[in-house]
Amino acid sequence: MAAPKFDVPELTHETAVPKINPGSMGHLKSIVGTEPVQKFMGYPWQLPEDWKDKALGRMGDLLGKYRSLRVFMDACVHCGACTDKCHYFLGTADPNNMPVARQELMRKVYRRYFTLPGKVAPWLVGAEDLTEDTLWQWYNYYHQCSECRRCSVFCPYGIDTAEVTMAGREILNTVGIGQKYSNEILGKVQKIGNNLGLPGPALEDTLSGLEEDLLDDTGVAVKFPIDVQGAEVLLVTPSADFFSEPHVESLIGYAKVFHALGISWTLSSHASEAGNFGLFNGNYETMRKVAMRIRDAALDLGVKRIVVGECGHAWRVAYAFWNTLNGVGYGGHDKFSQMLQKQLDNRYPQPAHICEFTWDHIQNGALKFDKEANDHRIITYHDSCNVARGSRMGNMSGGQFIIPRNIIRAVANNFHDMAQETVFETTFCCGGGGGMLTDDLMEARVKGALPRMNALNNVVQEQQVNFMATICAICKAQFTKVLPYYGFDMSMVGGVHQLVGTAIKLG
């Protein structure tokens, strides 16, 4: 770990609300997308002559297409309920990281060009002209938002800053100011099939390597099938599961579950990525294109069920948007969606989360565990933002909190929750989501992790917790990087299916 160029916050028992420190994060700017990156996405790579018309045009377009943005621009009363709810504000004290102020960066432009009082008396209502400075301010602060929706829980009108951030990034892209990190990933997933840019053959090598290792370790021939025609289940998982630690441990966990159940399954090289960064950038067409890969793979392979691996934003897109974007789900009456509905087995939810899948089979007694195998671990669980506030599991509201915890309790003996106000629907983001998992934003990532780190530290001190389970590839990667800044061991973080994989009896 290189020495940080910024002060890492001190851990405290409670996360105190800081006094505001204007401009303290104004310097942090993510690397801007270069010509090839932007070009592939169909965006310009430098500010066009008519940037102002383009930006305002796109803004008007989005205001007409998204009721969320339309209502959220009007409804805020500046009550202040959200001001102390964002982890980036709590960690940085920069007032532009308060959700309302982040929204206000766009709202002042909205008022100026789209409302009567803003046109007539801008000084009165806080309306401002759109300038190049405004654009760069957007760029800075719309990349210090992980779109985690925590603010939307507390807003009396349900204003979700994520919707504003997404729209802001899309408008910026339209005028050639795109983020290199996210747009590069969106290019790779469309050209190669996954966010890491692993070509099919590399993937096959990795999977056969895993099979050998597992055979050596367990003496059981657990398979990692890929592109198998006619398999029962298509597993779509974040590509980090193939190559990164601790992600791969969960992949091993999924494979062991399928093996123990004797259910045929397959990965797809075409859809070797569950993640969909299209969510982060507010471009419906991009998000749809990325999601279509899953539809194509499912139709090609003729699978009956689609199961999604441990990835937070991917699960939000899969659970809440796939039915809309690519027709994976039920209730569609059009040809497009019925084509897939006819193929899928309607006894099961489509798509299903791997935790729903595993929990079902724990409940019906098909999976057996040696819980003591996890006894060296004292476990806590980090609710990932997109799972917690943007999706569901099972058939009851709040199942997304209950099912992963039930699995942990079924496979391990030592479990302690973190403080109530830091988990469940009010969970704190890991600090690296929403397109921020890049080294150029490390300062915001480390500081934004503060509320989670404080909550974790409390259970480490009081309950001797040594393992934080989570079901998100971004959370895992973020914590692996950030835990050491706060003096924790990076191997403390891992997946729920890592725990499953440790304790499962392979028969």
Next chain:
Amino acid sequence: MSVIIAALFYFATLVLVAGLAWRIYEYSRTPAPLNIPTTPAPMTRSGVVIRMTREVVFFESLFKSNKWIWIFGWIFHMGMALVLVRHVRYFVEEPGFILTFIQPFGKYASFAMVVGLLGLWARRFVVDRVRYISTPSDHLMLALLVGIGVTGMATTFAVHTDVVALKSFFMGLMAFEVKSLPADPLIRIHLLLVALLMIIFPFSKLLHAPGIFFSPTRNQVDNPRERRHLAPWAAALDQD
């Protein structure tokens, strides 16, 4: 003067009604292309009605957020609601049982309204985060509402206005006749401020009132796996 105030009220009513109708039309015709309720969310339509009721009547999310804003905001809004209901008596020939029953409550609710407003206003000075986000219009809006509250209270508790003449003025307005207003300056200021509030309503943050009912994070059912949500502009993409 009565003629001017009468004209102003016709104008204010027109702006309020037409402005709000236009806004509501705009909100309702703007599609919500994706299912984005803040979860955990109700899984049925009736569940959403209950969620929305809790939100509108009890300010549930605000309660989760900050007890000070909640208590000031809630007593202001509830006080104002009672005060508004009480005012219906100026617009009906014979107040019914409920309207008569509510009169004393509505009278004292004005204190709750003004105290709530002053509490919210104080936060704009005292809390650095709220001070940072406050615009001139936020202060003016509070000043306007406090002005309406205080002048209204003064006509009830301090310098009694001629309510019989006032009622006849408004009953007259509804029959398109201009009758004379009490000469009392307090009531005239009160009425001017109310008309001003009605006029700015559809152009200001007061749109939070209709807005909440259209907020997708609060009014959507959590059922995306069972139902395909498809905006008309998005459906066109499936045809390719």
